Amino acid sequence: MQVVAVMNYKGGVGKTTLTANLGAEVASRGHRVLLIDLDPQANLTFSFYSVDQWREDLRKDSTIMRWYEGEMPGRDVDLHQLIVTPQLVNQEFAESGGRLDLIPSHLKLIDIDLRLAARLGAGTTLAESKRKFLDLHGCLARALRHEAFQEYDLILIDCAPNFGLVTKTAIVASDHVLVPAKADYLSTLGIQYLAHNCDELVAEYNDFVNYSAAGSDVDRAISTRFVGVVFTMVRFHAKKPIGTQRYYIEEVRLNGDIPVLTGVIRDSPRHFGDAGENGVPAVLRAPVTDDVVVEFRSLATEILDAVTKGATR
Numbered sequence: 001m002q003v004v005a006v007m008n009y010k011g012g013v014g015k016t017t018l019t020a021n022l023g024a025e026v027a028s029r030g031h032r033v034l035l036i037d038l039d040p041q042a043n044l045t046f047s048f049y050s051v052d053q054w055r056e057d058l059r060k061d062s063t064i065m066r067w068y069e070g071e072m073p074g075r076d077v078d079l080h081q082l083i084v085t086p087q088l089v090n091q092e093f094a095e096s097g098g099r100l101d102l103i104p105s106h107l108k109l110i111d112i113d114l115r116l117a118a119r120l121g122a123g124t125t126l127a128e129s130k131r132k133f134l135d136l137h138g139c140l141a142r143a144l145r146h147e148a149f150q151e152y153d154l155i156l157i158d159c160a161p162n163f164g165l166v167t168k169t170a171i172v173a174s175d176h177v178l179v180p181a182k183a184d185y186l187s188t189l190g191i192q193y194l195a196h197n198c199d200e201l202v203a204e205y206n207d208f209v210n211y212s213a214a215g216s217d218v219d220r221a222i223s224t225r226f227v228g229v230v231f232t233m234v235r236f237h238a239k240k241p242i243g244t245q246r247y248y249i250e251e252v253r254l255n256g257d258i259p260v261l262t263g264v265i266r267d268s269p270r271h272f273g274d275a276g277e278n279g280v281p282a283v284l285r286a287p288v289t290d291d292v293v294v295e296f297r298s299l300a301t302e303i304l305d306a307v308t309k310g311a312t313r
């Protein structure tokens, strides 16, 4: 079981589109995939359920909100109790035997970071402060160790476009971080900073684990790594990304903060413009010879190889 956080605190770079399509592609290969929606926009959830279905079937009892909102995450409900199986997309895996499950999000998750931060408050002693830090930042990592999650081959976590507490719980819980980015000035500007912040979080978390060695069974040192940057919404001319985008892709590659994956996702409003409306991601709806499907398949292979072979930074 590998856990991958799909993360970039830049908004609108294709995180959710990548998570939904990558999850669907991997499940279509016969694997068991779990998607966790940690974004209060709940776009990943709405990629598989209509708003009406969410309101009627999920909102009250079956969203990640229930898990985070207790006195401490997970105290009121076990994470695995929130797993749902979207019907429409799973019909696509009848032949391969794959499965795509989801832990849905809730629009009210919007202020959860503030509420969690209030609980983090300063402890009266150093040991107490560190205990609280570990409790919160490591909560998702601990929950995913439950046997219910060991049956999955891949768990993808769609993060909100921020580096708040909930996003940090995702990074701590993940073996790998995948960073979708657009090939433009503002999107590439933040990549170095993002790499630095993730590395700092991992180092800080491990300091705390080492300090409170007594908690070794509960809180383990982590070695979250980057799978790489995936460039999304790439525009092609004569089978190559257009000049300006090529420049930014090369720039990120040369900077070397995070490896750049060979595969990219092209800009295609035709495929992704109605993302979510069908309950089945584009990669499963288009013909197998379609450029976007071919690209997604080779990207999925590249990501799975990197994740399973540990060929990441």
Ligand SMILES: Nc1ncnc2c1ncn2[C@@H]1O[C@H](COP(=O)(O)OP(=O)(O)OP(=O)(O)O)[C@@H](O)[C@H]1O
Residues within 6 Å of the ligand: 010, 011, 012, 013, 014, 015, 016, 017, 018, 039, 041, 043, 159, 160, 161, 232, 233, 234, 265, 266, 267, 268, 269, 270, 272, 273, 274, 275
């Ligand atoms: N390859 C693509 N080609 C064309 N449009 C795309 C592509 N990928 C995503 N989009 C569209 O761009 C918008 C943003 O994509 P998406 O929601 O996946 O980004 P995000 O990074 O998850 O955003 P947020 O930060 O708000 O969570 C959506 O309208 C989506 O349909």
Ligand SMILES: [Mg+2]
Residues within 6 Å of the ligand: 015, 016, 017, 039, 043, 044, 158, 159
């Ligand atoms: Mg999103």
